[in-house]
Amino acid sequence: VMNSHFLDGNLLNMDGKEVDESRRDMIRILKDLKQKHPEKDLDQLVEMANYYALSHQQKSRAFYRIQATRMMTGAGNILKKHAAEQSKRSTSLQDICLDESEEFVSKIYFDPCSYQCLENCGGVLLTVVRKGGDISKTIVVDYKTEDGSANAGADYEFTEG
Numbered sequence: 001v002m003n004s005h006f007l008d009g010n011l012l013n014m015d016g017k018e019v020d021e022s023r024r025d026m027i028r029i030l031k032d033l034k035q036k037h038p039e040k041d042l043d044q045l046v047e048m049a050n051y052y053a054l055s056h057q058q059k060s061r062a063f064y065r066i067q068a069t070r071m072m073t074g075a076g077n078i079l080k081k082h083a084a085e086q087s088k089r090s091t092s093l094q095d096i097c098l099d100e101s102e103e104f105v106s107k108i109y110f111d112p113c114s115y116q117c118l119e120n121c122g123g124v125l126l127t128v129v130r131k132g133g134d135i136s137k138t139i140v141v142d143y144k145t146e147d148g149s150a151n152a153g154a155d156y157e158f159t160e161g
Contacts, residue, residue, distance in 0.1 A: 029053065031148065038109060106133030108141060 029049045037045065070076060111129045130139065144160035145152065152158035 026053065031146070035114060038113065104133060106137075106139055107131045108139065 026049060029052055030045055033040070033045050033048050033052070037048070040048070067077065108128060108130050111127045115124055115126060117124045128141075133139075142161070145156065145158055150156050
């Protein structure tokens with residue numbers, strides 16, 4: 001389920017609270033996946049989030065009956081087949097993107113990739129690492145704080161640049 005739709009496009013009947021909760025869950029899943037896989041683009045992260053939601057949603061008796069029949073006949077696990085198709089698609093996209101020489105690509109990331117602080121710490125010093133590419137060139141990075149367990153205005157000062 002994503003954005004009140006099944007993966008096949010059929011509309012679900014959801015209340016406003018359920019839609020908000022579903023949206024928050026999907027945003028949380030996407031943020032977690034972005035932290036775990038910073039090299040993936042948005043389309044790949046959405047596919048991974050869809051698979052995660054599909055594999056963790058409550059399943060009906062019919063789903064388990066169909067799965068059992070598929071396993072007995074040798075058709076295999078439908079969830080694993082879905083993941084295999086997505087990985088084939090992503091590897092073919094990566095093959096296209098890997099034509100660029102790695103020596104000319106700059107990678108910028110936080111080290112460590114995850115930071116935590118107490119509410120009363122006042123500020124946090126983040127370490128940004130740049131690897132590869134032409135060091136003599138200037139790189140500009142856009143940044144923005146996002147709400148997680150803390151909320152902008154109440155718990156921290158929103159910043160972007």
